[in-house]
Amino acid sequence: MSLTLEQRADALEAALDAGAERLAPDLVDDGRALVARVRERAGLSAEHTVVALAGATGSGKSSLLNALAGADLAATGVQRPTTSHPLALVVARRAGSDDGGQDPSALLDWLEVDRRHVLPAGPATSPAPALPPGLVLLDLPDHDSVVVEHRVRAERLVARADLLVWVVDPQKYADAALHEGFLRALVGHDEVVVLALNQVDRLTSDDTAAVLADLRRLAAADGIGAARALGVSAATGAGVDALRTLVADAVRRREASTRRFGADLRTAAAAVLDACGPAARSRATDTGALVDALADAAGVPTVVDAVRRSTVRAATARTGWPPVRWAAGLRADPLRRLGLAPRPAPEAELARTSLPPPGAGQRARAATAVRDHADAALAGAPDAWVLAARSRIDTGALTPTLTDALDHAVARTPLLPRRSPWWWRAVGGLQWLLLAAAVVGGLWLAGLAPMGYLRLPEPDVPQWGPFPVPTALLLGGAVGGVLVALLAGLAARLGARRRARAAGRRLRAEVAQVARALVVEPLAAETDALDRCRAQAARAAAR
Secondary structure, three states: OOOOHHHHHHHHHHHHHHOOOOOOHHHHHHHHHHHHHHHHHHOOOOOOEEEEEEEOOOOOHHHHHHHHHOOOOOOOOOOOOOOOOOEEEEEOOOOOOOOOOOOOHHHHHHHOOOEEEEEOOOOOOOOOOOOOOOEEEEEOOOOOOOOHHHHHHHHHHHHHOOEEEEEEOOOOOOOHHHHHHOHHHHOOOHHHEEEEEOOHHHOOHHHHHHHHHHHHHHHHHHOOOOOEEEEOOOOOOOOHHHHHHHHHHHHHHOOHHHHHHHHHHHHHHHHHHHHHOOOOOOOOOOOHHHHHHHHHHOOHHHHHHHHHHHHHHHHHHHHOOHHHHHHHHHOOOHHHHOOOOOOOHHHHHHOOOOOOOOOHHHHHHHHHHHHHHHHHHOOOOOHHHHHHHHHHHOOOOOOHHHHHHHHHHHHHOOOOOOOOOHHHHHHHHHHHHHHHHHHHHHHHHHHHHHHHHOOOOOOOOOEEOOEEHHHHHHHHHHHHHHHHHHHHHHHHHHHHHHHHHHHHHHHHHHHHHHHHHHHHHHHHHHHHHHHHHHHHHHHHHOO
16 A cells, blocks of 8 residues: 555654664755655645746746746746746636635745746637646756856755756757756656757757657666656747646646655655665574673672572581581671672662672673674664664773673672571571580589599499490480581582572573663664664655
8 A cells, every 4th residue: 555645754754763863964854854845845735736847057948938838927048047036837727616726825935936927727618738727837047057046946946846847958958967966866756757858949850859869868877767758849839738738737637746755755765774774684682691791790600609608607507516616607708798798678779799890801701792792783784873882882891880780780689598498497406406415414424423533332324225324415416416517518518509509590680681771772772773764764665
């Protein structure tokens, strides 16, 4: 389904918005000016068609306007240009009809044409071809005028006309200024361009055919090979009726404006689409290497090892042999030494660690990982988009912003469970029971020792197997406590490794969030904008 002019303008504007800071400034400015011009024209008289007679000095534009009008309205000259200001010929509506009923004044004001002639419409039953109501015929200043102001006026009106009639003469039809400065810029505008070879009365019929054939060849080389070309003579009237009929048909169909500005929008959108480069096959990129490098720079391996050692320290303090477990408390908690002691949630969000800053090697690896990820995400993108994306994330170094974010991520990560394992409490209770048994046995033996020294009769001491009960209590409590401590220490180390791995996963998840926020998402925003720019430009450029 073809787009309306408004839909095409909206699509081009959306493409320019998406690529505003990445596309060439001239491309954006020209595109926005075109969209504004299209909307301005759409808001003016839709019942009038603006047909511009453009050409070089001496091509006979003014004479051709007079011939089309059947009246001497425009001054003509032979040796010097006479059209310094544009002239508008407006064909009024017929009495009692509805065509051409809108006032063209606002349209002429927008065109900035002050010299205006109103031509009454011919009778509806006239057998001779007549200019139709709703026609605004412009005689433009010479596009090759030595006066810059005249050229600027001509260029402005060429951009605003609905139908362009380029008047050329046999001497200047191949002029480079015409083809390079104007016609080649009208690629895709074939339907709204007419090439009128004037002064054919000075040529033989064979010469006329040869020049028209060469003119069509040059037009094809300019990219407007489908533009209509015909020979005319303002002096003899040859071909004037055919040109008048062609203009009248365009006015009656009222499609010239839509076609002209539709072609303008397609051309501008094609330029934007070309600036966006080819579409990427896939932008999905693996963040594993990026997260690995950032985790290393954030000190995650150091923190994971501290979690392991802190867990062993805490387990030893809870499950070790009570008489010596106090020694574990003499060693500083590795997590507290790194500023990673548990904190309330509000404080954790703003907390900082005491981790040493990343070394030169870590910074280099992180910067390389960021740069490699950016290159993968932006593969195939135009240089302007690549440079803009890199500037957003600064791929040349591990920035202070990224370093701080990584430090906060580590600081707010919960590293240890809130409650200690149940078996710590069970083993701790068992150790106290064993210690109590050893103490009872020791005290019992201590009570029996003086009696033997004093050669007093010793009381009967119960036996547990081959050992007296006091001895069994003392040795069993002490040896059992040590064995339990050793077994608990082995279990604590196994559990500490599990805790360290779990903490490492949580730390990597936090680092991954930082990577997404400061690297992946900014890159995605650029690539999404590029894809949106390309998609909207393609929509606006579609026929």
